[in-house]
Amino acid sequence: MAANEVPSEVRGETRRKASRYVVPVAVAGVAAATIGLVPALAAAGDPDLPEITAQQLIEKIAGSETQTLSGTFKVSTDLGLPALGGLASGLGGQGGGASTADPTQKLTELASGTHTLRLAADGPERQRLTLLDGSDEYSLIHNGDDVWAYDSKSNEVFHEKGASEGPGAEKPEGKELPATPKELADEVLKAAGDTTSITVDGTARVAGRDAYQLVIKPKQAGSTVASVKIAVDAANGTPLKFTLSSVEGGKPVVDAGFTKVDFARPDASVFAFEAPKGAKVTEGAAEEARKSEKLPKNFEKDFGKDFGKDFGKEFGEGFGGFGKGLNVLGEGWTTIAKLDTGAPAPKTDEAPKELQGLLDSFGDKVTGKFGSGTLFTTKLVNALLTDDGKVYVGAVTKDALVEAANSGE
Known part of the structure; x- marks a missing residue:
């Protein structure tokens, strides 16, 4: 058995959806917008830290109270795809009059190449992510109920109101999730089952911080994943580095990392936004619906309830053959x-x-x-x-x- 590897008897077949508690809320909220990446680049010289088991390290991540941070990090993605060249423009490009500032379109750029980003977070209600591309800048700001996105190249703004409202903000029903870091760590290790090796493999120096390296590897032959390595801040348990490697070798599929990180609370002005003079502002669908006087007062609530019920039934019946x-x-x-x-x-x-x-x-x-x-x-x-x-x-x-x-x- 490898050093620090979790014994098989502490793992089982239970698979409960508790992963959203593994990464501190402030980090995870912005990470979701960047396809789950909140990582870092290791500097030379591995620190000498006390030994720790995989279960203890998972507990440290789960117990992290990090709510505030700011920093700069790079994201590199290499899926091994051929260059797409002018495919998008050749097939019609961006259509429908959509805003170039719309996050659903802009952040897909992170799926390939290397990008530098600035990140700031102050709890679950305020985050800011800025994608730097030469002299141009793209910013995504979540401040309370408002989400703003600004593309300096086109001078366009995208705004969505009510970011903290609606079904997406409701707590999902179902089994209660683990209440303590130890319970969560137990569930993560059980979910790993006999298919996964979870170990602690040394230490690293990441953006000036001492970190442990959690390594996750498939035990099964036939997977394209060679390993997932996560550098975890030794002091506060915040994940700092994420590297996903393929069995094909070469560059990692995903290699992203902080070059600077500070856990102090960012100034409130960081999350303030006002559309620049002359910028084109596009409102999101939810905000446009609110502005329409033709809609009944409880339209969104009632429509969502009835539509969800009827559509689910019709979809299931009409496309049952596809699902089967x-x-x-x-x-x-x-x-x-x-x-x-x-x-x-x-x-x-x-x-x-x-x-x-x-x-x-x-x-x-x-x-x-x-x-x-x-x-x-x-x-x-x-x-x-x-x-x-x-x-x-x-x-x-x-x-x-x-x-x-x-x-x-």
Whole structure:
């Protein structure tokens, strides 16, 4: 057994959704906007820290009381995809008159390349993230009920009111989540089961802070994930570094990190925002609905209740065939989602010219007992589309997908 590895007898099959308590609220809130990344770059020289077990380190993360911080960090993402070039513009680009400041569009840039960001957080109600791109700047500010986004390049502003209201802000129903750090650590280790190794692998110096390194590795063969490494602040338990490595080697799939971090409370002015003179301001859908005098007073509440009930019923009945075609194969790190569309796969030569080039650049023809199909690959997630309309997708190797297809399950 590796040093500090958690014994199998303390892990089990229980899988409870408690991960949202692992990272302090202030960090996690902004991390969600940056595809879950709140990491750091390690400096030279590993600090000499007291030994700690994986369970104790998870407890330290869960028990962290960090609510305030500010800092600068870099995010590097390498999925191994070919350059998309002018695909977006070739297929029509951004349409519908959408604002260039809309976070749902702008933050997708973090899915590739290297970016530098500034981050500030003051509890769950106030966060600010600024994406720097040369002389241009993109800022996303959450301050109470308001979310503002500003794109300096286009001088456009996106505003959404009521960020803390609505169903998304309600506490989900279901089983009670662990109340203490130790209970949470126990649940995390149980959820790992026999498929995962969780260990403490040395220390690191991150943005001037001493940190422990928590390493998570699949025990199963066939996963594309080699390891997930998280550097945790030794003093306050805040995650500082996140590195996701692929079995293919080379650059990490995700490598992001603080170059500076300060846990003092940021000044309130950091979260204040006023649209610059002459900027185009686009209101989000919720705010536009509030401004419409044609809507009844309780429209949002009643509509949401009735629509959710009726749509769920109609969707289930109308698309029941689609849902029935979905099957989950395997478990843990080698889970594969299989979808039987019931229709032959579309021919790539019938797709738009720009899309044909993209598909051909990372699609490989394969054959097996299942027949023939096309493999679409990245360093993390792979997909097999068979010619008879079946789709196999997972963070597994190409061989694992072909084997799943050959099994006929």
